[in-house]
Amino acid sequence: MVHCAICGASDVERSILAIGYKDGKIRINHGDESTPVFYICTNSDCIVEAKTNDLIGQTFGSILNAKDYLRIAQYAKLCPSQTLESLIGLSRKSGTLVLGTEGVIQKVKSGIVHLVLVEPKISNNTRHKLESVTNRVRCPIQKWTGSKAIEHILNKANCKVIGVTDRNLAQTIQENI
Numbered sequence: 001m002v003h004c005a006i007c008g009a010s011d012v013e014r015s016i017l018a019i020g021y022k023d024g025k026i027r028i029n030h031g032d033e034s035t036p037v038f039y040i041c042t043n044s045d046c047i048v049e050a051k052t053n054d055l056i057g058q059t060f061g062s063i064l065n066a067k068d069y070l071r072i073a074q075y076a077k078l079c080p081s082q083t084l085e086s087l088i089g090l091s092r093k094s095g096t097l098v099l100g101t102e103g104v105i106q107k108v109k110s111g112i113v114h115l116v117l118v119e120p121k122i123s124n125n126t127r128h129k130l131e132s133v134t135n136r137v138r139c140p141i142q143k144w145t146g147s148k149a150i151e152h153i154l155n156k157a158n159c160k161v162i163g164v165t166d167r168n169l170a171q172t173i174q175e176n177i
Ligand SMILES: [Zn+2]
Pocket: 004, 005, 006, 007, 008, 009, 040, 041, 042, 043, 046
């Protein structure tokens, strides 16, 4: 796990860029560990703060110019601020994730689920069951659009349905989906 050198956020919470330096040039996410690496998250506040005192340049014993920081900011914009995978991981870690169709249906009924995510390939029967209970309590239900299957992220075979019980996290996931 790596942390943003400015705000301390981990790569579970946010996308983190690894800034290296070689031959007088910065390298972003280059994967070259032989140079010192400055880890910074994609939050614009962190990039602005690093630029203000040239904190990245200081790490490399050099001086970076505005163009270098612009490149970092542009690169950061292309990254999703929080990947879906990391958000699901965060939800699981904080104990706010319900796994599996039956468990999710139960928790939705008791009103503590704020978002249901389903793999695109579930049976019609399961889909109808889920939709009827989520409709009843007005819980949003969405297709999973992450690049990795849910079962692979959670390392739990055949897990195609999950529910998020944390309201804020559910909202952030919806914004990223
Ligand atoms: Zn940060």
